[in-house]
Amino acid sequence: MTEFEDEADLRARLEELRAEHRALDAEIAGGELGPMRNQILVTKLKRRKLALKDEIARLMDRLQPDIIA
Numbered sequence: 829m830t831e832f833e834d835e836a837d838l839r840a841r842l843e844e845l846r847a848e849h850r851a852l853d854a855e856i857a858g859g860e861l862g863p864m865r866n867q868i869l870v871t872k873l874k875r876r877k878l879a880l881k882d883e884i885a886r887l888m889d890r891l892q893p894d895i896i897a
Contacts, residue, residue, distance in 0.1 A: 835891065842887045845880050852877040 856873050 838887055838891055842884060842891070845884050845887070849877060849880045849884065852880065 852873055856870060856877065
């Protein structure tokens with residue numbers, strides 16, 4: 829696999845994670861939970877959202893590493 833294919837794969841995965849993060853954000857806000865909204869479900873959704881945020885940050889670091897001059 830070339831560097832460009834690897835970067836393209838990372839960027840595609842990053843976009844998938846961002847889309848899932850946005851969907852969870854909307855779900856947590858109450859758009860799709862309706863009357864089934866309970867604290868346990870909201871907590872699980874928030875944990876998943878935080879895990880996605882961490883994974884997004886890791887991918888961003890791989891794509892744009894900090895270079896200390």
